[in-house]
Amino acid sequence: MDAKTIIAKRVAKELRDGDLVNLGIGLPTLVANYIRDDIAVHLQSENGLIGLGPTPIAGQEDADLTNAGGQYVTLKDGGMYFDSAVSFGIIRGSHVDITVLGALEVDAEGSLASWIIPGKLVPGMGGAMDLVVGAKKVIVATTHTNKGKPKIKHRCTLPLTAKQEVDLIVTEYGVIAVREDGLHLIEKHPDVSLKTIIEATEAPLHTDAYKTMEVK
Amino acid sequence: MDAKTIIAKRVAKELRDGDLVNLGIGLPTLVANYIRDDIAVHLQSENGLIGLGPTPIAGQEDADLTNAGGQYVTLKDGGMYFDSAVSFGIIRGSHVDITVLGALEVDAEGSLASWIIPGKLVPGMGGAMDLVVGAKKVIVATTHTNKGKPKIKHRCTLPLTAKQEVDLIVTEYGVIAVREDGLHLIEKHPDVSLKTIIEATEAPLHTDAYKTMEVK
């Protein structure tokens, strides 16, 4: 199983029946494929809908129905549309239970950098700043390193998306909880050594109480 | 013609084709009866509609369709409903062309007192403060005196609804414009002497350029 699949499957286990969830562009989008069939999870797309359904069948795309990545999507029964002010009211107002998004860097304080590499990549923050500040639970879904370089830092070096808002970091190596006293490895991939994880993590990591990560 | 009719008819002449207008409870409501047939004036009711129509025929009242006074009303073709935040967004955001409301006192600076007589009458301001601050043009429609006591003061003595927001005062004696340098009598009822008006007005009144008020 590749890293992205491991991560997406593990994040999906965080979702509960009735949750309103926003999945960021890229890796987080894959989470939708692994949501249990026996629970109702409502996916929000910040461009203005709740009830995001699967990708439309080829030829049935509707130019007026896209997600926040600009891709064609569908709407599930019971879903609805709203404007951008309402959409971010729902986001900022703590009505979103979980937001899942990627990271350039995430740190020991739970701060996240995900929207700009000054002088190199300036796409803009889009809705990420509001999502990270507003959602009840913030899950960062990211590969543990970027080409071997740790993404989980002592302190972020890039401009922040939000300060001290991340609750959980899910990588292909394990699951890390952000707590008052720093980062805690709470689950470890059975095939990855603790040494590997510690070496791939710049931030100090509490490793005194972890379980085996469910990988299936 | 009684005072209220004179006032309502004169205020109606201020309305232009396409105007969005809010008529306060009481005397201002009567203005609706005198709007020219050849113009489209859109009446807003701050409890949540644009397109206020006439009072329903007896027996056809709808408990879900009332005005801001709690009275049964109707909706004209092209009208629509909205919530209170949208309603006051329209009001505060200068989308209302004219608001017409009554007064306990109005003064030489264009300040208005209309919502409270401390220790005696405390109904609350309702939507009046927002309307007076938000509307493009504020018309006070009031009898010139309260049982002979001037209502048009040098300075209001009662708690204000809004400071320096009134544009025009229409009474049964005439029409008074509020300008930088104070109050200007711009129209005088043909049957009322200038002396009567000046005596019934506590605020100083510029009377150097008035026309005859159209009373019909």
Next chain:
Amino acid sequence: MDKHLDKKTFQTMIKPGSTIMVGGFMTCGTPEILIDWLVEAKIGNLTIICNDAGYENQGVGKLIANNLVARLVASHIGLNPEAGRRMGEGSLTVELVPQGTLAEQIRAYGAGLGGVLTPTGVGTIVETGKDVITIDGVKYLLEKAMGADFALIEAREADPYGNLVYAKTARNFNPIMASAAKTVIARVKDVRAEALDPEVVITPHVLVDYVVEGDEDGR
């Protein structure tokens, strides 16, 4: 997800001393039956946030008449002399707020804002005790967001998911209150069998915790 709520659970859920937003404008769009349930269970010491005080025997006026309200936040109380009387004698604390400010404070809370800057009330007694902030030469009052423990709202119709649409001017404060309380209880005239048209939903189901259905509205 079953959002049905019965009277007994309702009466157990709402504790004395709660802060409750009640929808409606002079009782148009007020969930009378939920108020009756509060009165029946004598749940008191309440802070009520509502556009107005209703009438003496209608809307939140019933709570006031039954001595269940300690504090009322409203834009006017003129049609309920009993509220004025109790305010005068000191048995009811009334906080009067401009209607547009009240709407905006509720919306702000629901939208996760700390507050808004409004020109309404500048230079009046509404300004008392508030921060005045000048932007580009214009004065504004800083009005803080306002939330509640419960919102009791009324809608025309719910769908099986709990999406809501409203009836005419009975909409008023109901949709914004649905965003601003920890627990939102909607009394609806009907629950339809099919999902509502996604273009016309006013209150998304995720904001609605419980739905009380019934034809009897107590009016």
Next chain:
Amino acid sequence: MDKHLDKKTFQTMIKPGSTIMVGGFMTCGTPEILIDWLVEAKIGNLTIICNDAGYENQGVGKLIANNLVARLVASHIGLNPEAGRRMGEGSLTVELVPQGTLAEQIRAYGAGLGGVLTPTGVGTIVETGKDVITIDGVKYLLEKAMGADFALIEAREADPYGNLVYAKTARNFNPIMASAAKTVIARVKDVRAEALDPEVVITPHVLVDYVVEGDEDGR
């Protein structure tokens, strides 16, 4: 009241140097034909307020590619490399704003508020140069209201009064922009013969100054 607007009048009405809000989210809900009219008339030195920079040959990207934009206020520009290039070389000023803040600033202007207090951006570079206001121990940024000379919006349908409804996620920024500009021009796919249902109108006709009807949307 006839709200019909033709190309020639449109091109005369909008002056170089104007501030223009353009609806749409990655061009979904962007009035392409109105942008084409601006490009054709070479109306330049514009400040554009839009969720994003569109694509290189779509949406407001067409204005950027034709060198008509001096300043862009948006939440991201990632799908239009040309915007990034021009930003880098300094021929385009880009002001990046969190999406929810942008929406709220526009809504605030339309609703006559001076600004709002948002927790978004606290502790980030978005905070730079802004007032930080603490309420009940929580920090908020004071974000000012944002208006424009023109709003160019797209709707699914207008009625003869100019009331608007939108199509699915093409709604996005369009309704709030309709409240925040001196002159609002709506491009609609159709103008229907009868008034819209008063319960489903999203943008009231009083906010809409002009309507451009047409089947060709230029996409």
